Amino acid sequence: MSKSCIIFLLVFMTAFSAGAQKYITKTGHIKFYSDGQLEKIEAHNRQVNSVLDFSTGGFVFKVLMKSFEFEKALMQEHFNENYVESDKYPAATFVGKVTNIKDVNLLKDGMYDANVEGKMTMHGVTKDLTEKGTFEVKQGKIIGKAKFNIVVADYKITIPGNVGNNISKTIEITVDITLDKANM
Amino acid sequence: MKNNILFLLAFAGAMCVSTARGQDDLLSMIEKGEKPTVDYTTATFKSTHIVIGQSIETAPAGNLNFLITHHFGALNTGYENLYGLKQASIRLGVEYGVTRWLGIGVGINTDQNTWDGSAKVKLLRQCKGAKNMPLTLDIYGNTAIYTTKWTDPSRKNYFSSRVTYALQLMAARKFGNSLSLQITPSYVHKNMVHDSKDKNDIFTLGAGGRIKISQRVSVNAEYNYLFKGQVVSTKAYNSFSLGVDIETGGHVFQIFLTNSYGEYEQPILTDTRGKWSNGDIFLGFNINRMFTIVKPRVPKD
Numbered sequence A: 001m002s003k004s005c006i007i008f009l010l011v012f013m014t015a016f017s018a019g020a021q022k023y024i025t026k027t028g029h030i031k032f033y034s035d036g037q038l039e040k041i042e043a044h045n046r047q048v049n050s051v052l053d054f055s056t057g058g059f060v061f062k063v064l065m066k067s068f069e070f071e072k073a074l075m076q077e078h079f080n081e082n083y084v085e086s087d088k089y090p091a092a093t094f095v096g097k098v099t100n101i102k103d104v105n106l107l108k109d110g111m112y113d114a115n116v117e118g119k120m121t122m123h124g125v126t127k128d129l130t131e132k133g134t135f136e137v138k139q140g141k142i143i144g145k146a147k148f149n150i151v152v153a154d155y156k157i158t159i160p161g162n163v164g165n166n167i168s169k170t171i172e173i174t175v176d177i178t179l180d181k182a183n184m
Numbered sequence B: 001m002k003n004n005i006l007f008l009l010a011f012a013g014a015m016c017v018s019t020a021r022g023q024d025d026l027l028s029m030i031e032k033g034e035k036p037t038v039d040y041t042t043a044t045f046k047s048t049h050i051v052i053g054q055s056i057e058t059a060p061a062g063n064l065n066f067l068i069t070h071h072f073g074a075l076n077t078g079y080e081n082l083y084g085l086k087q088a089s090i091r092l093g094v095e096y097g098v099t100r101w102l103g104i105g106v107g108i109n110t111d112q113n114t115w116d117g118s119a120k121v122k123l124l125r126q127c128k129g130a131k132n133m134p135l136t137l138d139i140y141g142n143t144a145i146y147t148t149k150w151t152d153p154s155r156k157n158y159f160s161s162r163v164t165y166a167l168q169l170m171a172a173r174k175f176g177n178s179l180s181l182q183i184t185p186s187y188v189h190k191n192m193v194h195d196s197k198d199k200n201d202i203f204t205l206g207a208g209g210r211i212k213i214s215q216r217v218s219v220n221a222e223y224n225y226l227f228k229g230q231v232v233s234t235k236a237y238n239s240f241s242l243g244v245d246i247e248t249g250g251h252v253f254q255i256f257l258t259n260s261y262g263e264y265e266q267p268i269l270t271d272t273r274g275k276w277s278n279g280d281i282f283l284g285f286n287i288n289r290m291f292t293i294v295k296p297r298v299p300k301d
Helices: A002-019 A073-083 B002-033 B079-084 B265-270
Strands: A022-035 A040-053 A058-064 A091-098 A110-122 A125-138 A141-151 A170-181 B038-040 B063-074 B088-099 B102-109 B114-124 B127-129 B136-146 B163-175 B179-190 B201-212 B217-226 B239-248 B251-258 B282-292
Touching: A022 B002, A040 A073, A040 A141, A040 A170, A040 B002, A058 B002, A073 B282, A091 A125, A091 B002, A110 A141, B063 B079, B136 B265, B163 B265, B179 B265, B201 B265, B217 B265
Parallel strands: none
Antiparallel strands: A022 A040, A022 A170, A040 A058, A058 A091, A091 A110, A110 A125, A125 A141, A141 A170, B038 B127, B063 B088, B063 B282, B088 B102, B102 B114, B114 B136, B136 B163, B163 B179, B179 B201, B201 B217, B217 B239, B239 B251, B251 B282
16 A cells, blocks of 8 residues: 555656646747738737746747837827727737647757647637647757737727728737746 | 556546646746736827817827817807808917927917917826826926017017916826826916906816727817906806817827817916807817827837
8 A cells, every 4th residue: 555655646746747847938029910901010029928838738828918019109009998908908818738749859959840729818708729830949948939810800809990991800920939948 | 456556547637637737827827927017007088188178198209299279160150150160260289209208399379370389297107006106197388479460559569478378287097998087277377468457377277087988989078167356357268178089090080169269278278258158169179190200119020
């Protein structure tokens, strides 16, 4: 009995210590770009939070909407006030996993494909999101990159008729993060 | 054998726990590491003016607001005057955001060819989060000089006689997303007044606000109380204006009814000639167009 107890404990500890193999960033970069007929809208957020749990593939993002910086102050105000309603919905999150995390070899620098799936929540609406990106392992860091489109209407963000032509109905999101091994 | 089964069970159990914990835990890990940020209130009002008087808003840093203010004549002037459409008073102004807390402006008004120059300073900014401030507090000052021909032969034409000043303190709070209120005590100094019974230093108390009725439309109102016994030689009423703000991307349109014909602080506060109950009111509009002069330094990739 005592032997099984020890095994039991060992297994538990293994599971948890494996869970501690986490990679983290607080300064990730997300760009959004929309190419409307009259106006190109581009915004950068350089305070993106992300954690990758290498042992499980668990992958999360948290982005404060008010940290998006626009070229025009008025665009930024309208983005927060009229479109994403930052006071009501301050952050966008992604909770999901890298389904093929086992293919990524941390000991070997190089490019790896990453299949990411999970749920993205923005403007109070949660949608499934499945995208492909890349992980580049480089000197102990993981550089994650992805580019994909989202349809703003999916997140109940409405574009009024009179500015409908100025603003594209899909937005291109570019993710660029450098994950460092978390110290814990 | 028994041990093996236990081992498997424990392993499966541990895996379940660690994956279920996994993703939500990761999010809470982010949240644990987050420093509380200061969340500044934005867009208490959509324009630098609530209706015709100043709001606590300034042009954003590096932005130039071109403001066209237009008043038609009084509505009660009848069909012959097309209910005021035949008359117009116009002010053209530009307002520039020097920094986030300093706005400067200059304008020309067709009423007595009056030039005005102004500055607005944000002393406090409403915010919550890491810092808490219940309201935004601004101080605004202007100097106005009328430049039409001197018409009073009994008095000497001193330049200083043409100059007036206004000083306002504005305290505003945005309650939630759709209601904003402002209180505005004001002080006006006129170097020369019509009559010796009139005061050169005039104090007023104003209040204004807006209610958003949709994401881009709000109803705004503004009232200014002129304390009695300060303006005696002419009949000056308290100013009341009611307007609608319509926002369309780069423009804010403000359409309003008011009993003030003036388009800058001094006549609005101390020389409102119209009376609402007589229909002595004016239809007017402001057009705000914002231009980005200095782009914020957003590093490109």
